[in-house]
Amino acid sequence: MMRFLVTGATGRVGGRAARRLIDEGHQVAAVVRRADAELPAGARPVVADLDDPDTLMVLPEVDGTFLVFPSVQADASAAAVVGALAERSPQIAYLSAAGAQDADPEGWGIMASHARLEKLITESGVRSTLLRASGFAANTLGWAPQIRADGTVRWPYGSARRALIHEDDLAAVGVRELIDHGDGSAEGVVHHLTGPQQLSQREYAAVIGEVIGRPVTYHELSVAEAMAELFGGLPADFARSILTGQAAWVDHPEPVTSTVGTLLGRPARTFAEWVADHRADFGTR
Ligand SMILES: NC(=O)c1ccc[n+]([C@@H]2O[C@H](COP(=O)([O-])OP(=O)(O)OC[C@H]3O[C@@H](n4cnc5c(N)ncnc54)[C@H](OP(=O)(O)O)[C@@H]3O)[C@@H](O)[C@H]2O)c1
Structure with missing residues (x-):
């Protein structure tokens, strides 16, 4: 032990x-x-x-x-x-x-x-x-209140493509490394960890709808609408840095790596699997 x-x-x-x-x-x-x-x-x-x-x-x-x-x-x-x-x-x-x-x-x-x-x-x-x-699948919990309320996602940059990862896959890789290198003598490592698919934000919203059994409609917000509706409580510089990050994934999608699968000997979990694990957060019929 x-x-x-x-x-x-x-x-x-x-x-x-x-x-x-x-x-x-x-x-x-x-x-x-x-x-x-x-x-x-x-x-x-x-x-x-x-x-x-x-x-x-x-x-x-x-x-x-x-x-x-x-x-x-x-x-x-x-x-x-x-x-x-x-x-x-x-x-x-x-x-x-x-x-x-x-x-x-x-x-x-x-x-x-x-x-x-x-x-x-x-x-x-x-x-x-x-x-x-990469981005956490759990970031989409930010959409949960809207989805529970009326089945919509009001968000900017619907075509931004990301490779969202299940939090448990990150934990699994870190835990494996810690247990396998208990004496700390091995060389350090760097792992680029992502989910198994690259989907647009619009597609992620649709997957939530498929898994919870209720359609989810993506309503694209302009930057000005997003600043007012979503980030009104945050310092403007911080809000803008979040939006700039999201904008970048439109032309430069988050890459997918196979590292989780290679290290764990099983595929990284899909976004649909993550939603199934968090179904209650989005409200079920
Ligand atoms: N979201 C993404 O897409 C993404 C992507 C890559 C990396 N990350 C990184 O992931 C990290 C967040 O991971 P997460 O989502 O698992 O965290 P989380 O669910 O937001 O939980 C944050 C944890 O940090 C603890 N904490 C906060 N301030 C603390 C303090 N001063 N002293 C001790 N504990 C403190 C909180 O404890 P309390 O119960 O006391 O609040 C809580 O357990 C961040 O470093 C973030 O930059 C996020």
């Missing part, structure tokens, strides 16, 4: 990683901000805040860490977090993003944040697994 630390275990990818490690018979300490946080059964809570270096001394010594980092929000603490982990853990599997390789670690924004974390981890001396993920 090995001991692991998991951050983000109340969230999507970290929660799946903790579940998988426990199911494989390992001990999991989960970093949580609140002692009463809801965790996968069997995970031991360790109360710390990744944005407050003074809280990190409670982190235990482990055989490996699955790190989900609050990108951008906690950037000021990134060096302290990686330093604390490197003292206690011979290896780190880090949930990064496809695109981090092109970002400036000193820059601003989500990709720069991932690039900075990647640099800190690879320079820390621990064995690193960098999980560069």
Whole structure:
């Protein structure tokens, strides 16, 4: 039995990683901000805040860490977090993003944040697994309130093509790497992980409709409509950076890789499979 630390275990990818490690018979300490946080059964809570270096001394010594980092929000603490982990853990599997390789670690924004974390981890001396993920299938949960209400998706850039990935496939790859490299002695690796298909946002909406058994209509918003309807509560610069990212996938679709299948020995899960796993979020008849 090995001991692991998991951050983000109340969230999507970290929660799946903790579940998988426990199911494989390992001990999991989960970093949580609140002692009463809801965790996968069997995970031991360790109360710390990744944005407050003074809280990190409670982190235990482990055989490996699955790190989900609050990108951008906690950037000021990134060096302290990686330093604390490197003292206690011979290896780190880090949930990064496809695109981090092109970002400036000193820059601003989500990709720069991932690039900075990647640099800190690879320079820390621990064995690193960098999980560069494509868009999450779970991003489409942002459509769920509209779909439940009237069966529409009001969103811009319907022809933007993405290779959305199931959160559990990301967790599975990270967990495999951590379990297989417990002593941290092997070379670090970088994995570009995507879903198995490249579909347009319009097609993703249609797949949701097929799986939940109710048609879903895609209503394309202009940029001005999206800024007002969808991102009104966000800082304008941040909202524009999201829209610029979406626009880019119209002419430069997210590529598909076969890495998940190669590493796990089974195909990456399709978007239809992901919807079936999250059917209740979209409302069923
Ligand atoms: N969405 C995408 O398409 C995409 C693609 C590639 C990479 N990513 C990256 O994936 C990561 C998010 O993964 P996810 O979707 O699995 O996360 P998520 O479901 O949004 O959950 C976030 C987790 O981080 C924890 N957290 C937030 N701030 C914290 C802090 N200060 N200290 C300790 N824990 C903290 C939350 O805990 P609480 O319960 O305390 O809130 C929660 O467990 C981000 O780094 C993002 O950039 C996303």
